[in-house]
Amino acid sequence: MTASADTRTDPARWPDVAAVPHAPVRARFASELVRRIAARVPLRVETRTGAVGDPGLPVLLLHRPQAFFHRVGTGGLIGFGESYQAGDWDSDDLPRLLTALAANVDHLVPRGLQTLRRPFAAAAPSRQDNTRDNARRNIADHYDLSNDLFALFLDETMTYSSALFGGADATWDDLAEGQRRKIDRLLDRTGVGPGTRVLEIGTGWGELAVRAAERGATVHTITLSANQLERAQALAARRGVADRIDAELLDYRDLAPGRRYDAVVSVEMIEAVGERYWPEYFATLRCALEPGGKVGLQAITMRHDRMTATRRGYTWIHKYIFPGGIIPSLPVIERHAAAAGLRIGDRLDFGADYARTLRLWRERFISRADRLAGLGFDETFRRTWEFYLAYSEAGFATGYLDVRQLILEA
Structure with a gap:
């Protein structure tokens, strides 16, 4: 046991x-x-x-x-x-x-x-509604736990979203390559190259922004996580592209109006937006886009009937892992994108790869769990995160959840 x-x-x-x-x-x-x-x-x-x-x-x-x-x-x-x-x-x-x-x-x-x-x-507490103040706190509650914690189980790219694998199975040695493959596909499909102006909503720990800059793009990347911002800035400096990356602690709702980009990318950020704010999120994507530009959106989704049945619920994941989050369905994304003047021009579904990604994270987390105490995390935290990673893996393994790369065009 x-x-x-x-x-x-x-x-x-x-x-x-x-x-x-x-x-x-x-x-x-x-x-x-x-x-x-x-x-x-x-x-x-x-x-x-x-x-x-x-x-x-x-x-x-x-x-x-x-x-x-x-x-x-x-x-x-x-x-x-x-x-x-x-x-x-x-x-x-x-x-x-x-x-x-x-x-x-x-x-x-x-x-x-x-x-x-x-x-x-149970009803969700009001503090989890993603107002500007609450959103910053909700993000900090998860992503600012400790960069060293995430480094325990993420690969060298520190990418905390689904990898894209080339085959039916995957080992730990395949994970970093799978993460780069996922990032590169999104950059390819949005046309990111020399001279491209890129907006990234949701920086993560910086790998996407740095890879875009290494292609010759100029990147404006925004996050609400102070820990992620610090690491992303350090990564850009270490890889020699700090002069092409403007990394900022900023809510997407506070982007300067009128500033346009050739590509807008956002990887597994929509799940943290909150249903009430989806119209504003998609409007922001559209308003930031230069004519002829493309949006690259990677999103976790669930079946529409399940989303409808559970959208008002307050779950264990909300309480202990992702406060304020809600996973959309594909029809919801299509509807809000259309209302903002965007349509899906390209789509890739790879939920099975997320189950594999989560299995690798969980195995790595368990194998290094003896290091948690030194980072200030107790046994209950270990069990909490083991349950979270297994719970998420099960969701993708059964198809209850999926993950998609969507290329949106005006």
């Missing part, structure tokens, strides 16, 4: 993980629900007193069943994640277990019980 059952959690840092709720009625309901799920989904539930499900199936090992059922009964899927953070359960193969659940997401709750899900639905 992946971890010991006696995980200790700091109540000051992780209050909702440290405290086990007391809800006997809901715990009984959760116990019955898990029994039904085990009968419908290919998994095996094990406790000290017995097991349900066939050997060889992915295992849900309950160390503390009562704590698990009280958390799930009270918090639903948020409680399920918090229970893993707390060490109430483990799995012999966490991605495989979560993939089995994700593949059956539409059928986890029997139809007759689905009306009972509403009491579990």
Whole structure:
């Protein structure tokens, strides 16, 4: 199994993980629900007193069943994640277990019980709405944790988005090449070359901006992450292109009006924008574009019916990983792009490559987890991020999520 059952959690840092709720009625309901799920989904539930499900199936090992059922009964899927953070359960193969659940997401709750899900639905806190002030804080909560943390599991390019692999499988040695392939395809399709003026919305740690500048382009790249800005500026200097890159801590809504670019690129930034601000985001892309220019957008997407069903929800990912985020569907992107005067001229879908990317990140993260304490991160943080990476991998492995490169034209 992946971890010991006696995980200790700091109540000051992780209050909702440290405290086990007391809800006997809901715990009984959760116990019955898990029994039904085990009968419908290919998994095996094990406790000290017995097991349900066939050997060889992915295992849900309950160390503390009562704590698990009280958390799930009270918090639903948020409680399920918090229970893993707390060490109430483990799995012999966490991605495989979560993939089995994700593949059956539409059928986890029997139809007759689905009306009972509403009491579990939590409202997103107002601080996560992506106003200018909140957006900066939401970004900092994730991306400014520590550059050294991200360096533990990202490849040498420090690229925190899906790689584009050339074959059916991928190893760690393929990852950096896959990230450069992804970046270069986006730059090729938007026509970035000598003399091109490029706007990048969402700098990351700087690899795309630097590769564009190495082609002879001049790049204006903006981010809300102070840590990423510092690293991107240092990378540009180290690679000898600092004179061609203007890296700035700036909200996309505060770009100078009237400044135009031959190419606008934005990689996995739209997920952090927030539904209320999508019209302004696409309007910004269009207004920044020189006539004849192109927008290169890489976006995580989900099925439209699932997005519609979950768009008002507050999830474990919102609470612990990406505050204020929402993943759009392709029809939503098409609609908002059209309203801004843009159309999709080219498209590549490569969700399977994101599952491979996440597998490599997760394996690297686990193999270097002993370094987390030296960076100031505790055992609960380790379990939180292991769950996040496996949870995300399962989403792409099942097709619940996809990732696309979209080239938009006026």
